[in-house]
Amino acid sequence: AQSVTQLDSQVPVFEEAPVELRCNYSSSVSVYLFWYVQYPNQGLQLLLKYLSGSTLVKGINGFEAEFNKSQTSFHLRKPSVHISDTAEYFCAVEGSSNTGKLIFGQGTTLQVKP
């Protein structure tokens, strides 16, 4: 069975500082990996996704993530955060069967302080 672990439930960081949100997955098959952002009382917005090819994936809002197969990780990074980046971030995995069925991690709350 596939699973996703987000190692940090909350990440406080000052504005303009770099940030990394960690995500590890467990799967016996090839996977597709995703990062989503959720603002309060809203649905999910896709930040980026890894399907194949280059292991460094660039997304919206200046975020990027690196797929590391040997470490089964897909950490999300941003070199300089803004107050507006304060939100809940979810890592998700989908089996390569491309079903659209996602398994989500527990979420990480990014708190950007002025």
Add this chain to the structure above:
Amino acid sequence: GAVVSQHPSWVICKSGTSVKIECRSLDFQATTMFWYRQFPKQSLMLMATSNEGSKATYEQGVEKDKFLINHASLTLSTLTVTSAHPEDSSFYICSALFDGANVLTFGAGSRLTVL
């Protein structure tokens, strides 16, 4: 772009009543849609996969008779919470898989409060 609309965005109901939530793909066809449930400050838990023209596939532990799913057209799936109780209060989110493309789009969610 692919847009998914959920309605209502907020609903408050009395215990024992039933509530229907709609998930519509506005500009694309979606044979497959998904329903998730999210408790406060928690992750999204997949409840079921909704398939147009056939029965939904429920995840383990989700009561089929409690959460009725109907996917009667290629653009609409509905989730009906029957005989709702306060413990059913939650944020329900749907997603739709764009037929013929690897595009998955989420709705904005529906917050259900059962008094």
